Amino acid sequence: MANPFDVIVIGGGHNGLINAAYLARARKKVMVLERRHLVGGAAVTEEIFPGYKFSEFSYVVSLLRPEIIRELELAKHGLEILPLPSTFTPTLDHDYIAFWDDHDETRREIYRHSPHDADAYDDYGFQMYQMAKAIRPILSMIPPDPAALSFTELRRLLQLGQFARSLPEKTIYQLYKLMTMSAADFLDEWFDCVPLKGTKTASGIIGTFMGPRSPGTAYVLLHHYMGEIDGAFRAWGFAKGGTGGVSEAIASSARALGVEIRLSAPVSRVIVRNGRAVGVALENGDDLYADTIVSSLDPKRTFLKLVDEKELPDDFVDSIRRFKTRGSSGKVNLALSELPRFAAFESLVRHNDSAAPMRALRGAVSISPSIEYIERAFDDAKYGNFSQRPYMDMIIPSLIDPQMAPPGKHVMSIFVQYAPYNLNGGWNDARREAFGDAVINTLAEFAPNIKSAILHRQVLTPWDVEEITGLTEGNIFAGELALHQLFFLRPAPRWGSYRTPLRHFYQCGSGTHPGGGIMGAGGRLAALEILKDEK
Amino acid sequence: MLRHTPFHSRTAPLCEGQNWRRWAGYLAAGSYELTHEREYWAIRNAAALLDVTPLYKYVVQGPDAARVLNHIMTRDIAKCAVGQVMYTPWCDDDGKVLDDGTVHRRAEDLFFVTSADPNYLWFCENAQGMRVTIEDVSDATAALSLQGPNSRKILNRLAAGILDGLGYFRTTPMQLRELPTVISRTGYTGDLGYEIWTENQYAEPLWDALMQAGEDYGITPMGILALDVARIEAGLILIETDYTSARRARIEGQKSSPYEINLGWTVNLDKGNFIGKRALAQHKKRGSDWQFVGLDVDWVALENVYAQEGLHPAVAGPAWRQSTPVYADDKWVGYGSSGCWSPILKKYIVLAHIQAPYNEIGTNLNLEVTVEHKRKQAAATVVKTPFYDPARKKK
Incomplete structure (x- = not known):
């Protein structure tokens, strides 16, 4: 008998829902299974105290891909992203620095602290914008595997090379520095102002178990500028109704496309036969079957809890074990x-x-x-x-x-x-x-x-985050956004393309490229790859 | 010197960017903050307060008031119940639009009329020999527009009566605290909203009361830049931008009949004689070459046009009001008259005048876009207006 569903997506977070919506858009019959009583995963709004709504975990929308907003018609389904126009940093001596949305106002605030920095800030912004422009296409591409010598991979590498080639020489050198330096060292090259550097480095350490002086923290500084390119779509802001508003909009779009979302339906394991995923077993004892199974959970939960290790290659299991998910x-x-x-x-x-x-x-x-x-x-x-x-x-x-x-x-x-998970x-x-x-x-x-x-x-605490959302060790990015865990290495070498060692089993969560934040790119790109494999 | 509205003592200190515009001989805030963005979101998400005093305002009173207005307006004013408001244009003898505004029936023989341009002479000329007085109360009447989902909650905090019972396009006298006002559930944003009319002497305390009552509901003073974005989303036409008054048109081709600017629904040919009726009947029979429609500009096409120059689309910001050519393949078929990036729809939208047969819903056209000083074209589709129409507007 044919399965009632073509695809089962495990986890109703934003990536799971986006993945399901894209598959349904390609006329697949899709079911999403969510453990909790509401959709959203770590992007939920809950009335924890009567009358007061909390964006409990994730609290701002960052870099939600414009193509997703457009293709899933999220505006029609209620997504509104309101501006968060400024950043205010008070200092211990009761002074402050402020970054307003007006360029001249911000310049004046910086000038008050350091005339040098006020001018440097413009140059810095210009450089960062140039780099962000070059890097941004990576967010919407399948990572090429440099070790694989297939035509497809080579073509993707070539595409990447073309992005880089379009950059001025100076920008390429800056980009290399940005990829290798610590946020603190990188900013020291540009600025003197103490609270300015404090505030800017902070964006490099969010969600990592690193300090501002740890190498590899600089590149996250780019994210802010990528948001600027998507300016009109307002990739950075506060979702109306809290972060759950984003999930609700995606769920509404998914439902309109025919996706069935089953709440309070925790999955206990993926059913595997002859190296192929064929279904899922629910905690309530039901078994559900589908041609394709997608996990939007983090890599550790996906491969170490839902799948029997014996079904997976040893080196892959090792890689996943080593995948860093330290909640911080x-x-x-x-x-x-x-x-x-x-x-x-x-x-x-x-x-x-x-x-x-x-x-x-x-x-x-x-x-x-x-x-x-x-x-x-x-x-x-x-x-x-x-x-x-x-x-x-x-x-x-x-x-x-x-x-x-x-x-x-x-x-x-x-x-x-x-706040370390392992306190x-x-x-x-x-x-x-x-x-x-x-x-x-x-x-x-x-x-x-x-x-x-x-x-x-x-x-x-990170422990609570893990308890409630299921994110391993409470890591907000479903795996640290460190350079050794990005791009074709996310979550494991050779498996950066949303596929897994099991046939008909895919991954689409924040633990896949490009990961982190409410970007949704993983969910979308995984759906496109699944559809490609079917052809 | 441009006049100050009676709210100036309150609005001037708030107008941080000194971004003042001209509106009917008054100073009007373009935006209070340095950009209009937060003011826009207040309309859609909280409540925005706009000084609309510069509107022209008339009181038409007397036993023949309804007859006079029915003779001037294209809609059937006889059907306007006491406590009702009708939006309507009015035309010259050739059936070409002179102006548009709202007619509020405050009592059986008492009407309050708003318009964009001065109409005192026109109204008087068309009331000769009738038992009616026409008073220009433009400068004596202060007016505020409170728009947005929280507007009703704010007014309920101040109102002796409860605003919940006031339907869409209805009006009622209302005591706000101790201030005598008349409230109409009208506006120019396509959202839930109200306009509040009062005598100049009550202007300042009215502003203060609203700002105070609205504080907990996110009330935000709004300038006309934010309004412009909202009214385009609502598909609402703007005189001298989207159409030229027949009074000011230099050539015949600049004039429009209501049928050509999406106001055909306001023309009631079944009522008695009125100005322009005969011509309008002919217009209707003949059909119109031109339609006023919405264009939804294809984002990927726009990205491609910008990418040709190595840029990303730069469309956010205030609405534009320059006539912009629209093509079907390479044939010129019309023009956009105003457009903007819609922050809530996340779409680039345009109000446009398009010739038949290219004005059918769903027709694929091209909008001219200038990128790096070069004229290019981006694909756009003819769509129905309003672009944005929340259920709360009429609820």
Whole structure:
């Protein structure tokens, strides 16, 4: 008897849903199986405290591919990405640096700290833009395998070479530096201003188990500039209704294309026969069969938990075991009775106007006063502790989308790094609260009213992230975004093209190229490869 | 000197970028912030407050008021119930559009009329011998437009009555705190929204009350740049941009009948005689060569056109208002009159005048795009307007 479904996608996160939608668009009958009661994976909005909606895990949309927005008609299905126009970094001496969406305003803020940096910032931006322009096509291409000598792979390599060839010589050298240096060293070549460098390096370490002085952290600096190229589509911003709004839009599009999404349906294993995936076994005892099985879960969960190791080549299993998924960050979500008042606001008003604090709060607030501050935060984690004074990236969604909290009240999302998954002594309730206290105490140094404003606090450690979303070790990118785990090496050598050692079994999550953030590229590219194999 | 509206003491300090525009002899904020983007999103996602005082406003009163207006307007004003508002154009004897605006029936024999251009003389001339008085209240009436999904919640905070009962295109007198106003559920954004009319003396406290009540709902002062994007998404026509008033047209070809600018639905040929009726009946019978339609510009085509010069499409920003040629293959078949990147639809959209037979929905055309000083063409499809039409607008 023919299977009722052509494809079963395991996991209803954004990549799983995108993958399913693209397959359905090619007239496949697709079912998505989601373990939880709601779609989204790590991109969910939940009303944790009555009336207050939290973007529980992932909190901004970054680099969601414009072709996905367009091809899946996500705007029609309710996707709205609202601007997050600025970044405000208070410093410990109650000064600040701010990056506004107006170029001249930002220049003036930097000039106040360093006239040299104000000019360098323009040159830096120009260089980064040029490089981002060259790198950007990689986000939408299947990684070529340089070791494989097939015609297809060579053609892809050639394409890559053409991108690089179009760059001026100077940009190529910069690109090489960017790929090999630490974010701190790279920025030291350009800037003097301490909080500027602190804030810029922060983007290089998010989601990694590295510090700003660790080599290989520089290239992530490019991501911001890639977002700029997609400017009109607003690849960087806050989704209306929280991050779950993105998942809901994708799910709505998928359903409209005929995808069946089954919630509260955890998969226990992939059924394999003669080296071919033929179906999945659910935890409730049901077996479901389909011609093709796709996993959107992270590589470790996919290959070490869902599939019997005996079915896979040893070297592949070894590679997956070595795939680094060290969780390094946590999340603190707050319900607030009033907005935080940063001590630096006095200086902000003096250098701008009385409206500036509200403008600052409508953007991101970054606790990254210096590279040293972040490196010290990393030092704690290196030895198995959470940072006593962590790096934090905060947004106040209720100021951007008023429906996130009751009128006059607010929600605040705090991304916190570092919080190692393998904490000395392990995580427990007391350690979780101690971590939460460290976050609030640090924040109170910058915004003294924060403690009295808190109505409810949700603290999520990497352990909690793993428990709730299933991401191994709570790694937010489903595998660290380190150079040795990118492109044709993501997640394992020879298997960077969404295929797996098992026939009819594919992977499409953030653990595949290009990975990380709410990009969705993995889900889309995997679908295109699956369809190609069918021909 | 350009006049200040009665809200100027409030709007001027907020106009951070000093981005002032001219509107009917008044200073009007283009955008309050340095870009209009957040103001745009307030319309679609929270609430935006726009000073619309520069509109021309008339009170038409008397036993013959309905008859007079019905003689001027193309819609059947006799059918306009007390408490109802009708959007309508009005034409000259040749059936060519002079202006468009709203007619609010505030009482059996009391109408309030808004327009884009001055119409006092036109209305008076067409009321001669009738039992009616026409008063130009343009400068005496302050007006604010509160638009967006949270607009009703904000007004409910202030209203003695509850706004929930006020239907789409309905109007009612309403005490906002202690301020006497008239509210109409109208606007120029294609979203849930209201316009609030009051005497100048209440302008400042009205602004303050709305801003205060709206704070928790994300109220944002909005300039006309954000409005322009929203009205294009809503497919709403703008005089002197999308059509030329028959009063100002230098040549016959610049004039438009309502049928040519997608306003055929406003022409009621079954009612009694009215200005332009005979010509309009002929227009209708003959059919019109021109249609006012939407164009959805193909993004991949646009990317390709820019890529020829090594660039990425640069389309975000304010709406444009230059006439832009549209082709079918290499034949000129019409022109876009305004267009913009729609942030909510994530599409590049254009309002365009296209000749038959190229104005059928689904027709593939080409829009001229200038990239690096070179004229190029990007594929575009004729689509229905409005481009954006949220259910909450009428709910």
